[in-house]
Amino acid sequence: xxxxxxxxxxxxxxxxxxxxxxxxxxxxxxxxxxxxxxxxxxxxxxxxxxxxxxxxxxxxxxxxxxxxxxxxxxxxxxxxxxxxxxxxxxxxxxxxxxxxxxxxxxxxxxxxxxxxxxxxxxxxxxxxxxxxxxxxxxxxxxxxxxxxxxxxxxxxxxxxxxxxxx
Amino acid sequence: xxxxxxxxxxxxxxxxxxxxxxxxxxxxxxxxxxxxxxxxxxxxxxxxxxxxxxxxxxxxxxxxxxxxxxxxxxxxxxxxxxxxxxxxxxxxxxxxxxxxxxxxxxxxxxxxxxxxxxxxxxxxxxxxxxxxxxxxxxxxxxxxxxxxxxxxxxxxxxxxxxxxxxxxxxxxxxxxxxxxxxxxxxxxxxxxxxxxxxxxxxxxxxxxxxxxxxxxxxxxxxxxxxxxxxxxxxxxxxxxxxxxxxxxxxxxxxxxxxxxxxxxxxxxxxxxxxxxxxxxxxxxxxxxxxxxxxxxxxxxxxxxxxxxxxxxxxxxxxxxxxxxxxxxxxxxxxxxxxxxxxxxxxxxxxxxxxxxxxxxxxxxxxxxxxxxxxxxxxxxxxxxxxxxxxxxxxxxxxxxxxxxxxxxxxxxxxxx
Numbered sequence: 001x002x003x004x005x006x007x008x009x010x011x012x013x014x015x016x017x018x019x020x021x022x023x024x025x026x027x028x029x030x031x032x033x034x035x036x037x038x039x040x041x042x043x044x045x046x047x048x049x050x051x052x053x054x055x056x057x058x059x060x061x062x063x064x065x066x067x068x069x070x071x072x073x074x075x076x077x078x079x080x081x082x083x084x085x086x087x088x089x090x091x092x093x094x095x096x097x098x099x100x101x102x103x104x105x106x107x108x109x110x111x112x113x114x115x116x117x118x119x120x121x122x123x124x125x126x127x128x129x130x131x132x133x134x135x136x137x138x139x140x141x142x143x144x145x146x147x148x149x150x151x152x153x154x155x156x157x158x159x160x161x162x163x164x165x166x
Numbered sequence: 167x168x169x170x171x172x173x174x175x176x177x178x179x180x181x182x183x184x185x186x187x188x189x190x191x192x193x194x195x196x197x198x199x200x201x202x203x204x205x206x207x208x209x210x211x212x213x214x215x216x217x218x219x220x221x222x223x224x225x226x227x228x229x230x231x232x233x234x235x236x237x238x239x240x241x242x243x244x245x246x247x248x249x250x251x252x253x254x255x256x257x258x259x260x261x262x263x264x265x266x267x268x269x270x271x272x273x274x275x276x277x278x279x280x281x282x283x284x285x286x287x288x289x290x291x292x293x294x295x296x297x298x299x300x301x302x303x304x305x306x307x308x309x310x311x312x313x314x315x316x317x318x319x320x321x322x323x324x325x326x327x328x329x330x331x332x333x334x335x336x337x338x339x340x341x342x343x344x345x346x347x348x349x350x351x352x353x354x355x356x357x358x359x360x361x362x363x364x365x366x367x368x369x370x371x372x373x374x375x376x377x378x379x380x381x382x383x384x385x386x387x388x389x390x391x392x393x394x395x396x397x398x399x400x401x402x403x404x405x406x407x408x409x410x411x412x413x414x415x416x417x418x419x420x421x422x423x424x425x426x427x428x429x430x431x432x433x434x435x436x437x438x439x440x441x442x443x444x445x446x447x448x449x450x451x452x453x454x455x456x457x458x459x460x461x462x463x464x465x466x467x468x469x470x471x472x473x474x475x476x477x478x479x480x481x482x483x484x485x486x487x488x489x490x491x492x493x494x495x496x497x498x499x500x501x502x503x504x505x506x507x508x509x510x511x512x513x514x515x516x517x518x519x520x521x522x523x524x525x526x527x528x529x530x531x532x533x534x535x536x537x538x539x540x541x542x543x544x545x546x547x548x549x550x551x552x553x554x555x556x557x558x559x560x561x562x563x564x565x566x567x568x569x570x571x572x573x574x575x576x577x578x579x580x581x582x
Contacts, residue, residue, distance in 0.1 A: 011304070012302045012303050012304045012305075012373060013263065013302075013303055013304050013370070013372040013373025014372060014373060015302075039305075039306065041306075041551035041554070042295070042305050042306055042309050044551065045309055045310060045313055045551070045555065046287075046291050046292075046295070046309055046312075046313065048313070048555070049287045049291065049312075049313035049316060050287055050288065051188050052287070052317075052526060053283075053284055053287060053288070054184070054187045054188065054196060054444075054447070054495070054497065067292065067295055070292075070295055070296045070299050071295075071299060073299075074299035074300070074302070078302055081302075099551075120369050120370075120372055121368070121369050122368070123372070131369075132368075132369025132370065133369065134369070135369070151372070151373070
């Protein structure tokens with residue numbers, strides 16, 4: 001039987017909790033890949049602002065270029081830190097660029113058994129707002145099983161409002 | 167030439183000028199179409215020479231002022247001001263994304279007000295991006311904060327935006343009076359941006375990292391001192407009735423001389439930082455718009471724009487300015503609107519500025535250019551998240567316009 005293939009989606013802000021949860025739940029012998037996606041739209045916004053200056057760019061300043069270098073370095077450092085936290089030397093490190101939700105779905109489209117995702121919305125109570133829009137898309141569209149984890153301590157059960165009377 | 171034909175030709179040349187400035191085919195300078203366009207209008211007699219001469223005379227001091235402000239920003243960067251600001255924000259945030267966003271708001275609003283929106287877009291935004299990346303936080307809220315505040319926090323001083331510089335001479339206000347009147351609208355705009363961005367990006371403002379990953383940097387004391395004195399100088403020029411451009415020039419010289427002496431900058435750097443092609447572009451754009459206004463569009467605009475200083479009139483003026491800035495672009499918009507409102511006193515002029523400064527957060531470069539420009543961006547492998555971008559614009563621009571204009575109305579009533 002081929003080994004179980006697991007992808008852990010590593011995102012700034014939630015990656016530590018996500019890796020810890022993955023470390024607890026991944027069966028031994030599983031093939032693990034750590035995925036980080038650099039959003040392509042952030043640089044687009046910065047470029048739009050520069051275009052708004054109608055040519056008043058200062059010498060050698062195309063933000064997208066410096067942004068890409070910074071983003072690439074940050075991504076490889078993040079993935080290395082995630083692999084170290086997982087304590088796995090043979091985890092595959094995947095770095096993609098593009099529209100985040102689409103790239104994540106594409107990365108798990110074939111031969112992946114489980115995607116590990118952290119919640120990134122409202123932390124104050126249990127409820128549907130615990131997923132941000134990008135994570136919501138991923139959970140809704142993933143063609144494989146999804147392990148959805150809280151990046152930190154989950155809120156108590158009492159945070160769910162009582163059912164309406166009647 | 168009959169007026170309708172002259173008008174159409176001037177309009178066509180305006181569109182060509184703007185599109186080329188944004189798309190920059192083959193990386194050519196923005197003045198390449200603008201200057202021949204203005205020359206053609208002069209040659210064909212669409213713009214009479216006397217009108218052109220008057221326009222050049224009125225634009226020249228503004229362009230000199232702009233050149234000095236651009237130098238001030240570039241030299242501050244050479245002193246490491248923006249890198250130091252990045253390190254300061256990282257340390258001050260203690261790795262918390264919401265605290266970092268608050269510090270980005272404070273720094274971006276200040277940089278925009280004092281060193282112009284160019285400094286925020288070109289010099290501060292990359293530093294903020296690098297800081298957020300090192301802190302392993304999500305970049306989107308902080309980058310949008312920079313690009314939005316570059317527009318909406320550029321209300322405070324004449325130096326904050328080229329549109330303000332253009333309106334400054336038309337408003338008849340002193341530097342100090344301008345700042346005093348616009349302080350409340352500026353704060354109102356920043357407050358609205360904070361409330362909206364904080365909620366809009368709630369899902370991206372999570373996590374917590376050790377701030378120690380970003381090394382501390384000493385603040386460039388000399389540069390900060392010179393900028394502080396320049397700011398004081400701006401206000402003092404009002405007292406002594408001197409053109410405030412001289413304060414900017416003084417600051418630029420005080421920063422530039424030690425840089426040149428220690429060879430941290432060359433004379434060539436100074437030449438590049440002056441951005442002569444852009445200065446030529448502004449002058450040429452001014453002439454093209456003047457030609458357009460001369461053949462009837464000017465009187466149409468004058469009929470359209472209310473002249474009063476009641477709250478209703480101010481709101482309508484800000485709205486018209488914002489719509490025009492989004493239809494064409496904010497520079498031609500302000501050039502077209504200024505002659506129509508300047509006779510009505512400072513209130514309507516400042517309302518125009520609220521519209522043309524905060525309005526562009528809907529499309530940044532004007533809708534026509536945005537459409538064309540998205541295609542260019544896609545060819546470079548970049549993406550403009552148009553729906554998110556416009557949604558955030560639609561959520562912020564109307565309340566910013568209303569809040570800032572109401573604040574202006576209160577300011578005018580109190581400051582007078």
